[in-house]
Ligand SMILES: Nc1nc2c(c(=O)[nH]1)N[C@H]1C(S)=C(S)[C@@H](COP(=O)(O)O)O[C@H]1N2
């Protein structure tokens with residue numbers, strides 16, 4: 001089967017699905033312009049609704065630590081509450097990560113929340129009309145859908161030890177603490193506007209209803225971005241319990257920890273806000289980083305550029321012809337090129353990029369490989385349209401964040417003819 005042959009049903013279906021995604025990605029809400037006028041001239045605007053609505057079903061309530069089924073062929077399990085997507089399970093799939101395969105990162109168990117009694121409270125010195133929203137009220141507001149990546153700041157952490165010889169605290173993620181989904185929700189700015197956000201407001205902090213009330217602030221500017229959302233649907237389905245039902249924040253381009261799940265309260269403040277999730281964790285602590293009091297290190301906001309092969313770690317495959325596939329991503333820009341090395345970094349070749357290549361999501365790529373028996377170290381190195389590229393080393397930080405060395409994607413492939 002030829003990769004580009006549109007007469008082949010499977011290829012055609014994939015191309016059509018990708019085209020659909022591409023169109024959808026361009027339909028971001030336009031009314032934000034009006035809101036920005038409001039922020040400068042102080043005039044209120046009426047909110048209209050009536051966009052097509054999704055039919056939402058009640059998800060199953062939580063029993064254990066995570067609700068969804070996390071079979072070992074799809075996930076690596078860390079202590080039951082952190083579930084890493086296996087990259088080999090993405091081979092042959094489309095652009096989006098299905099909800100069933102999306103990584104989970106909880107600080108404690110997934111909470112059970114009844115959306116009938118659930119409320120979102122918006123309050124603090126930065127709003128003039130503090131108020132509550134019910135689930136139905138929130139869903140009746142104008143909504144948008146965006147296709148974006150969500151990635152844990154600790155994605156790649158295990159390589160600080162296995163590649164650079166220094167062990168960092170936290171779950172030993174390989175590269176599967178990332179996913180791309182279509183997120184549907186109400187722009188956060190709509191909700192802030194209804195609560196009478198003041199022009200003097202500084203920070204906005206969503207807070208979770210989980211046991212530790214996980215919360216982390218963002219600047220008002222980030223909160224007002226048109227694709228910063230209060231999400232209620234993921235890939236067209238009701239937001240699953242493990243991913244934040246009934247409502248999660250989605251803060252594109254920023255570390256996953258900013259996208260607070262199970263949001264019950266949003267504090268808007270005229271003073272800078274802090275929580276342990278931006279003073280002690282999710283900060284870069286190490287001799288190469290500056291403390292930033294009250295934070296113990298450099299506070300992480302944006303994610304960086306990385307690549308992964310759609311292969312198992314230490315994959316074994318028969319010698320012969322292979323189509324090696326992978327994906328690369330960079331927070332807030334498109335990928336311009338991806339180079340692959342099959343010999344541990346001695347020589348590099350350009351990978352073919354496959355549309356769609358969406359800003360803030362990822363691009364799929366592939367290379368042909370006629371593998372002779374032996375052991376190989378595969379590496380991938382992406383460069384984005386702003387010229388960012390993957391480095392050859394990353395200065396160590398105690399909690400192991402933002403590791404994105406090009407050899408991150410290394411695999412040892414032992415190909416013996418005839419033996420799998
Ligand atoms: N309330 C709450 N929100 C949270 C977390 C949490 O433990 N509690 N984990 C955060 C972290 S560290 C990440 S990486 C993402 C993971 O989102 P996911 O589980 O939907 O993939 O959620 C973030 N939001």
Ligand SMILES: [Mo]
Nearest residue numbers: 152153256257
């Ligand atoms: Mo995370």
